[in-house]
Amino acid sequence: MKVVDAHTFERPMYAGNAIVTVKAPATPCIVATVRTASWQECGSGGAGEITTVSTDATIPQHTRFVELKAEKSDRPDLQSAPRVVSGGRGVGSKENFAVIYKLADKLGAAVGASRAAVDAGFVPNDLQVGQTGKIIAPDLYVAVGISGAIQHLTGIKDARTIVAINKDADAPIFQVADIGLVGDLFQILPELEKELDKLE
Numbered sequence: 310m311k312v313v314d315a316h317t318f319e320r321p322m323y324a325g326n327a328i329v330t331v332k333a334p335a336t337p338c339i340v341a342t343v344r345t346a347s348w349q350e351c352g353s354g355g356a357g358e359i360t361t362v363s364t365d366a367t368i369p370q371h372t373r374f375v376e377l378k379a380e381k382s383d384r385p386d387l388q389s390a391p392r393v394v395s396g397g398r399g400v401g402s403k404e405n406f407a408v409i410y411k412l413a414d415k416l417g418a419a420v421g422a423s424r425a426a427v428d429a430g431f432v433p434n435d436l437q438v439g440q441t442g443k444i445i446a447p448d449l450y451v452a453v454g455i456s457g458a459i460q461h462l463t464g465i466k467d468a469r470t471i472v473a474i475n476k477d478a479d480a481p482i483f484q485v486a487d488i489g490l491v492g493d494l495f496q497i498l499p500e501l502e503k504e505l506d507k508l509e
């Protein structure tokens with residue numbers, strides 16, 4: 310998640326509940342993976358030079374690329390969208406999820422979901438956000454009818470602004486939300502959309 314110096318790094322553990330600082334031995338070569346959601350896109354015009362190198366490595370034959378099969382959608386990609394609207398069990402049904410898609414369309418946002426919503430069959434599982442779903446870092450994350458279980462929160466740890474809509478004022482999501490709206494989502498979302506219409 311963070312490079313402290315050439316051999317010291319930060320990484321999450323316990324499903325993101327703790328961040329551990331790891332000091333690697335000062336050997337010349339370190340192989341590491343990065344959690345992309347923890348890093349801002351560098352954009353163009355950076356100082357880094359991209360060069361093509363050729364290697365003479367022997368590629369193992371027992372593993373090979375066959376094809377990429379991915380869900381196709383006209384909506385913004387959940388993993389990289391700057392805005393995401395997610396629905397949870399509180400949305401109640403697959404049909405009710407239309408309110409989430411509607412708000413997402415108004416905001417030009419991708420749609421996400423909690424595991425409870427996925428398990429209940431409201432949406433396909435590639436929309437799941439969290440420890441066993443996608444780890445995302447949008448500028449805006451709107452959690453609707455989501456309680457804020459730690460396994461969900463670990464997926465939005467790096468989101469910049471979190472808006473929570475929940476009828477339970479004691480829901481844990483409000484502990485991490487920058488903006489919280491306590492109330493019935495089926496009342497709040499239409500009101501929110503009316504306000505957004507005024508801005509158009």
Ligand SMILES: Cc1cc2nc3c(=O)[nH]c(=O)nc-3n(C[C@H](O)[C@H](O)[C@H](O)COP(=O)(O)OP(=O)(O)OC[C@H]3O[C@@H](n4cnc5c(N)ncnc54)[C@H](O)[C@@H]3O)c2cc1C
Pocket residue numbers: 396397398399400422423424425426437438439440441442443453454455456457458459460461464474475476477480492493494495
């Ligand atoms: C190993 C493991 C991995 C997991 N991985 C994930 C993961 O990747 N992602 C994930 O999300 N979960 C994950 N979970 C599950 C997680 O623990 C929670 O069970 C899940 O996140 C709960 O989803 P939820 O918030 O939608 O449902 P609930 O906890 O049931 O919350 C529903 C919320 O909706 C609110 N609500 C109900 N009706 C309305 C209404 N009309 N208006 C407004 N609010 C309303 C309620 O007040 C409640 O807060 C994992 C669990 C385990 C054990």
